[in-house]
Amino acid sequence: MKLLEAEGLGYSVDGRVLVADAAFALGAGELTALIGPNGSGKTTLLRLALGVLEKDAGSSSIDGTAVESLSPVERARRVAYLPQASPLVWPQPVRDVVSLGRFAYGAALGRLSQEDSEAVQRSIRACQLDGFEERAADTLSGGELSRVHLARALAAETPLVVADEPVAALDPRYQHQTMQLFVDMTRAGRSVLTVIHDLDLALRYASKVLWMHEGRIVANGTPQETFTTTRLRDVFGIDAQVLSDGLHTRLEISGPA
């Protein structure tokens, strides 16, 4: 059974098509990168697939159950969703923000069960936030804050994590560490779907890549299969070479096409 499976998803606003006929399936142990230029419909696709946004067409199921028939709590126990922006209004301490990741298990701040506290602690460690637990959210840098949000999503310890640009604000070291963390998670049998703009990271770490262009999924396969000079030009409008020395593949972008 697929962790998340979408078929024929479509959505439009005022006659403008944002997502059309999108289909994909995520199995256990996969790190899937969702890539595409700005405005290609990546975030909308995630929201449609999770049922956070009501679709115009198609179907989507989590663990074989249609998303519509899952309650918000049931869905949250299967998939952790990390939106692009989660603006905080209160200067809460880091530990409390991460603890909210246990919301679907009935956790209330200040009264976490042993199990919940342990999951929160594991997540804080995984995102290298040790020592930040009592820092107020408004004293953190953008990158630190985005690690806090990631830790919040990971604290749910769900089989599937869906993240919208989780590494965009991170410095190179944390970008690679986060991608490596995702790889480790998939090795443990979990699955990650992440929107990513750094094509190099997608090429290097993802086991599967979904290419989106003008609301459609135009390619779906391993990085090795799908990264081609033509596709990079057609989808992203860039001139780029895919270089391989047999062991590693990397991308050399020379500029806009």
Added chain:
Amino acid sequence: MNRVVAILLASLVGALVLSVALGSVPLPLDRVLGALTFQSSQGDQLVVWQIRLPRAFAAGFVGAALGMSGAALQGLLRNPLAEPGILGVSATAALFATFVLYFGLATAGPLVLPLAAVAGALIATLLVALAAIRTRSVVTLILIGVGLSSFSAAIMALLMNLAPNPFSLADMVNWMLGTVDNRSFDDLLCALPFMAIGVAVLLASRRGLSALALGDEAAEGMGLDLKRQRLAVIIGAGLATGAAVALAGAIGFVGIVAPHLVRPFLRYDPARLLVPSALLGGLILVLADIGVRVLPTDSELKLGVVASLLGAPVFIWIAARRRLA
């Protein structure tokens, strides 16, 4: 029970005792106790049971309802400056009360006025709740609330403009200034059920307020039923605020200031904020009401006036010191 709640609860009880002891005729503590246990003179018992106790309780309950509603709405709307009346409930309740005064219906019975105010609050709550079912945006709800408030204020102005005689005009103005003077246990009993239901709904749904701290989208992803959460807060705050307005008229700022003052002691968690905000709101109004009675002025100061005089500067201070977005 945590430390903040314990301290606030003890202070509130202390303030209530003080409120019964102080007034135009100060009663020493032993006479207060005697009156409370029906062992002192008829006069003392009358003062305590008929005048001071209902008044002190009214101030306490009104402050508590406003404090908790303010805290819940601030959590829902993710805004530290949201006040209990932001969704138009207070103004609509006040409008219905003004109607009663305008047509001289208040003389029909002591409970006509509070019941009319509660009815107004219920109608406004229903309208906003219906809007919440149809829209995804909280901004839309706030705008509907602003619209309701403005419309109610316009009709109230019209009623005052057309007031049949100076007495009914004075009644309207007096009522709008907000006071707990001359409240009886009957008035309390009329408002309390609505307040209790509102408070119960808010407390039952408070965990969702924590989730909303991360924004609507993340909260939904975390397993929050957004629509249900909004309805619960709108209905809970609507009932509690409406009952408070029915009991005391318009009393501003307590609902903004109380949550703000306790927030840092509760790790800024919107859920854990509810009970302490209620206790502090109650404490503030009980103390303000003591002030109103003790200050030697020619005509008695209205509680709502004092609350606004103290609250408005604090409001500006809060607005100027906001830490996030």
